[in-house]
Amino acid sequence: xxxxxxxxxxxxxxxxxxxxxxxxxxxxxxxxxxxxxxxxxxxxxxxxxxxxxxxxxxxxxxxxxxxxxxxxxxxxxxxxxxxxxxxxxxxxxxxxxxxxxxxxxxxxxxxxxxxxxxxxxxxxxxxxxxxxxxxxxxxxxxxxxxxxxxxxxxxxxxxxxxxxxxxxxxxxxxxxxxxxxxxxxxxxxxxxxxxxxxxxxxxxxxxxxxxxxxxxxxxxxxxxxxxxxxxxxxxxxxxxxxxxxxxxxxxxxxxxxxxxxxxxxxxxxxxxxxxxxxxxxxxxxxxxxxxxxxxxxxxxxxxxxxxxxxxxxxxxxxxxxxx
Ligand SMILES: Cc1cc2nc3c(=O)[nH]c(=O)nc-3n(C[C@H](O)[C@H](O)[C@H](O)COP(=O)(O)O)c2cc1C
Numbered sequence: 001x002x003x004x005x006x007x008x009x010x011x012x013x014x015x016x017x018x019x020x021x022x023x024x025x026x027x028x029x030x031x032x033x034x035x036x037x038x039x040x041x042x043x044x045x046x047x048x049x050x051x052x053x054x055x056x057x058x059x060x061x062x063x064x065x066x067x068x069x070x071x072x073x074x075x076x077x078x079x080x081x082x083x084x085x086x087x088x089x090x091x092x093x094x095x096x097x098x099x100x101x102x103x104x105x106x107x108x109x110x111x112x113x114x115x116x117x118x119x120x121x122x123x124x125x126x127x128x129x130x131x132x133x134x135x136x137x138x139x140x141x142x143x144x145x146x147x148x149x150x151x152x153x154x155x156x157x158x159x160x161x162x163x164x165x166x167x168x169x170x171x172x173x174x175x176x177x178x179x180x181x182x183x184x185x186x187x188x189x190x191x192x193x194x195x196x197x198x199x200x201x202x203x204x205x206x207x208x209x210x211x212x213x214x215x216x217x218x219x220x221x222x223x224x225x226x227x228x229x230x231x232x233x234x235x236x237x238x239x240x241x242x243x244x245x246x247x248x249x250x251x252x253x254x255x256x257x258x259x260x261x262x263x264x265x266x267x268x269x270x271x272x273x274x275x276x277x278x279x280x281x282x283x284x285x286x287x288x289x290x291x292x293x294x295x296x297x298x299x300x301x302x303x304x305x306x307x308x309x310x311x312x313x314x315x316x317x318x319x320x321x322x323x
Pocket of ligand 1: 018019020021022023024056059060063114115116117118190191208263264265266267290306307
């Protein structure tokens with residue numbers, strides 16, 4: 001069966017629905033037309049209190065863009081990407097087809113199993129070689145990863161304490177979180193109870209407190225064996241946040257391949273004062289986009305289920321080529 005460029009782009013946009021996004025807001029929309037598809041951010045699903053500049057929204061869209069490119073490559077399509085980083089944020093052109101690349105097909109499988117795991121990490125640290133592979137994955141996709149040393153982890157713990165506290169005391173931020181978190185999420189967005197710990201684990205660096213207790217048994221361990229890292233880069237503009245999202249996706253698929261669990265911690269980048277503190281931690285050599293906890297998940301128990309997704313027709317429109 002011959003698959004047209006339009007069909008391949010629509011299938012790639014469908015695969016991109018599985019991308020991670022802040023609070024599972026899925027703030028993206030695709031318009032597929034002929035042999036190109038346009039990626040737009042959806043401000044109605046932006047967290048206006050926690051993400052007023054749209055950093056995390058754009059970063060989430062970057063992850064969706066990378067997922068779509070993985071989907072295209074898995075079907076043997078070559079893509080050319082323009083990143084105007086306005087509206088649209090990106091345009092993906094399907095430019096030709098060859099045999100499907102087995103490596104891309106494997107990444108497509110990884111994309112289906114990748115998920116966020118908020119259980120405590122096991123006692124097995126992520127091996128140095130895997131951390132190097134993650135650093136290289138981020139670099140190849142246009143961002144960088146700085147793995148924190150012990151002192152910096154303690155500084156991060158304090159920073160996260162402060163940003164978490166500030167957000168908990170802000171009524172509007174709390175209300176915004178409540179709108180996206182808890183319950184069954186029949187609308188296909190947000191975090192259901194099943195992925196939220198029933199009790200916040202007692203770790204050195206606190207996980208995000210969503211203000212609700214879910215049904216996930218997070219385990220009684222600690223985060224002694226976890227590594228913490230900052231995803232960062234040279235610029236602090238929408239084009240850079242989009243690249244950061246692509247890098248996050250690339251890094252997370254690589255982590256999944258090596259059995260490492262990734263937990264994004266975005267509260268310190270949501271507030272100016274902690275974002276500046278993260279920047280100082282980077283020696284002002286770059287701009288922080290996201291903090292990541294890296295660990296090895298408990299191999300003996302099943303992880304949390306997948307979070308829901310919006311139906312395809314709410315995020316993908318296929319239009320006639322001359323529309
Ligand atoms: C930019 C960004 C920021 C995120 N921040 C957090 C966070 O602070 N705490 C957390 O527990 N999860 C965080 N997440 C994970 C999302 O909640 C998760 O990706 C989303 O619910 C979809 O679930 P999945 O990753 O299992 O597919 C973040 C994800 C992204 C892409």
